[in-house]
Amino acid sequence: MLTLFAATFPEAPSSALFNWQGTPLIIGSCLLVLFIASRTIKYPQVGARMPLPFSKSLFNNISVAGFLASMSFGHVIGFLLTLAIANTGLK
Structure with a gap:
């Protein structure tokens, strides 16, 4: 197994x-x-609410579960966007 890994990656990546x-x-x-x-979740207020001062007006008083799901999906989208931009050579 180790020789297969060594054959796959002969050099360490040069980037940080x-x-x-x-x-x-x-x-x-x-x-x-x-x-x-x-704004698109059918029942955004069901469950425990986020204790954020701006969540009532800006984020429609979203629940903790909706907040965590949104952050998780946002990280996935952001990661894929970062990879896409890095592969095109823009950054």
């Missing part, structure tokens, strides 16, 4: 393991998904 370039994309996609989800 983490950089901050994709962070604004992930934050923006999370907020966009949260904004859209708070």
Whole structure:
């Protein structure tokens, strides 16, 4: 198994393991998904409410479950967007 791994990756990746370039994309996609989800979920107020001061007016008083689902999906979208931009060479 180890020789198969060594044959697959003969050199270590030259890029850093983490950089901050994709962070604004992930934050923006999370907020966009949260904004859209708070208006499209059929019953956004069912369950425990998020204790955020701006959630009532801006995010339609979304529940904790809706918030967590929105953040999870926003991270997936942001990660894919970051990968797509990195593969095109724009960043």
